[in-house]
Amino acid sequence: DPYADDPIRHPALKVNSQRPFNAEPPPELLTENYITPNPIFFTRNHLPVPNLDPDTYRLHVVGPPGGQSLCLSLDDLYQFPKHEITVTLQCAGNRRSEMTRFKEVRGLEWSAGAISTARWAGARLCDVLAQAGHQLSETEAHVCFEGLDSDPTGTAYGASIPLARAMDPEAEVLLAYEMNGQPLPRDHGFPVRVVVPGVVGARHVKWLGKVSVEPEESYSHWQRRDYKGFSPCVDWDTVDFDSAPSIQELPVQSAITQPKDGETIESGEVTVKGYAWSGGGRAVVRVDVSLDGGLTWQVAELDREEQRARKAWAWRLWQLQAPVPAGKKELNIVCKAVDDSYNVQPDTVAPIWNLRGVLSNAWHRVHVHVAP
Ligand code: MTE
Ligand code: MO
Incomplete structure (x- = not known):
């Protein structure tokens, strides 16, 4: 072996x-x-x-x-x-x-x-x-x-x-x-x-x-x-x-790490956390979060780690604290990042699907239940 x-x-x-x-x-x-x-x-x-x-x-x-x-x-x-x-x-x-x-x-x-x-x-x-x-x-x-x-x-x-x-x-x-x-x-x-x-x-x-x-x-x-x-x-x-050219610099990326898909969250307030990063030293300048599948958006708070112009090699962690909309039994939480070239993530996988499954950077979606 x-x-x-x-x-x-x-x-x-x-x-x-x-x-x-x-x-x-x-x-x-x-x-x-x-x-x-x-x-x-x-x-x-x-x-x-x-x-x-x-x-x-x-x-x-x-x-x-x-x-x-x-x-x-x-x-x-x-x-x-x-x-x-x-x-x-x-x-x-x-x-x-x-x-x-x-x-x-x-x-x-x-x-x-x-x-x-x-x-x-x-x-x-x-x-x-x-x-x-x-x-x-x-x-x-x-x-x-x-x-x-x-x-x-x-x-x-x-x-x-x-x-x-x-x-x-x-x-x-x-x-x-x-x-x-x-x-x-x-x-x-x-x-x-x-x-x-x-x-x-x-x-x-x-x-x-x-x-x-x-x-x-x-x-x-x-x-x-x-x-x-x-x-x-x-x-x-x-x-x-x-x-096709070999992949070198990667496109802008973000994902939700909290809450987890399928989780049941408390009503009242929700904390959404995640990471965002872009290739080629491009800095992440904004992360948008939606609690209703992408109909309405709020701007997440980015960590304060120092980023150098054109040398933003590291990710930014972000979070959003927001009230859970009254009466909702479930939330479709979505995130998407914007880098300093104003590159954005595609909203679905369909237009970027490829046979090797690389460069998967569509809006990240997490579905949660709200405790009654
Ligand atoms: N280098 C060697 N020698 N062998 C490998 O299999 N995997 C590559 C790269 N370098 C690999 C390698 C790939 S595809 C990735 S994503 C990264 O290493 C992963 O680095 P990590 O295991 O330290 O996270
Ligand atoms: Mo890899």
């Missing part, structure tokens, strides 16, 4: 698949803290978790032609300036189960918990690439990452991002060795992972073994044959994966 050596996990996690291990925190824990505690941070593994020795660990950074390749130990990585940022990581499949309810898709049944936030610290990728002699190129180029996890044929997890993002100090792409002040837990990439702020989780390669600069995107299955969006009219007979 290649999974026999996987780490022990927190019992509160809702497990969507045991081997490979995929699990999300329950909604009420997800937004209890702005920073997600490491033991309940959602986990998305495609393969068994490698057990790496930090003393013999080496990161291979392939240099440019005529340049110099690097073979970095953890101590070597610690010599680069340490950079620390708060970043929300979201899987492209977050909220997939809502797409499934509309029409069948292929993929893990994630609820709204395939998203979490941590303080990540490490070396900036641009500093490491510069040390290897890489420069911004005029022609298209991509930074390819390879994990040290692999399938039975020896194929490793891999992904890539454009070189322009990797070389941009403002994009703050990290080779992270700390998560919330601790060494990375094994499930989250010990000892080193990539953190690409504002970009889909799939590019944050864990157990990082190799970095190279290539004229083409990574040839990995997960770069080219997965993690792409398609029209609702495309099915598995007609899909052409080469025709």
Whole structure:
């Protein structure tokens, strides 16, 4: 059993698949803290978790032609300036189960918990690439990452991002060795992972073994044959994966974490809580909440966490306290977020449904009963 050596996990996690291990925190824990505690941070593994020795660990950074390749130990990585940022990581499949309810898709049944936030610290990728002699190129180029996890044929997890993002100090792409002040837990990439702020989780390669600069995107299955969006009219007979760009920056997203779907709430006053986030460093500027399925709206209160212009890498938690409309036996609670480009979420799944169930960001809806 290649999974026999996987780490022990927190019992509160809702497990969507045991081997490979995929699990999300329950909604009420997800937004209890702005920073997600490491033991309940959602986990998305495609393969068994490698057990790496930090003393013999080496990161291979392939240099440019005529340049110099690097073979970095953890101590070597610690010599680069340490950079620390708060970043929300979201899987492209977050909220997939809502797409499934509309029409069948292929993929893990994630609820709204395939998203979490941590303080990540490490070396900036641009500093490491510069040390290897890489420069911004005029022609298209991509930074390819390879994990040290692999399938039975020896194929490793891999992904890539454009070189322009990797070389941009403002994009703050990290080779992270700390998560919330601790060494990375094994499930989250010990000892080193990539953190690409504002970009889909799939590019944050864990157990990082190799970095190279290539004229083409990574040839990995997960770069080219997965993690792409398609029209609702495309099915598995007609899909052409080469025709769509790989997902990088994610669209604006929000979800309700309290109350829970199907719950019975007290009459009087209701407290609605949730998270909101957008890709590409776009800040969430507003969250609207409806208690009547979207007919009338109220503006939720956003937490006061600092957001930097064009570098809003982390989510905002929000809440709304409102009277329960008199005489109502049930409420259809809805939320939707607006980012600083005024991007909004679609009201239903129908126009964004796709065969892989990615990019599921329709208005989030929770149905509750009101106690008599
Ligand atoms: N990196 C490796 N090496 N192997 C993986 O399976 N999964 C990716 C990414 N990096 C993966 C990986 C996906 S799809 C996501 S959403 C994130 O890791 C999840 O990171 P987390 O498990 O720390 O939440
Ligand atoms: Mo993912």
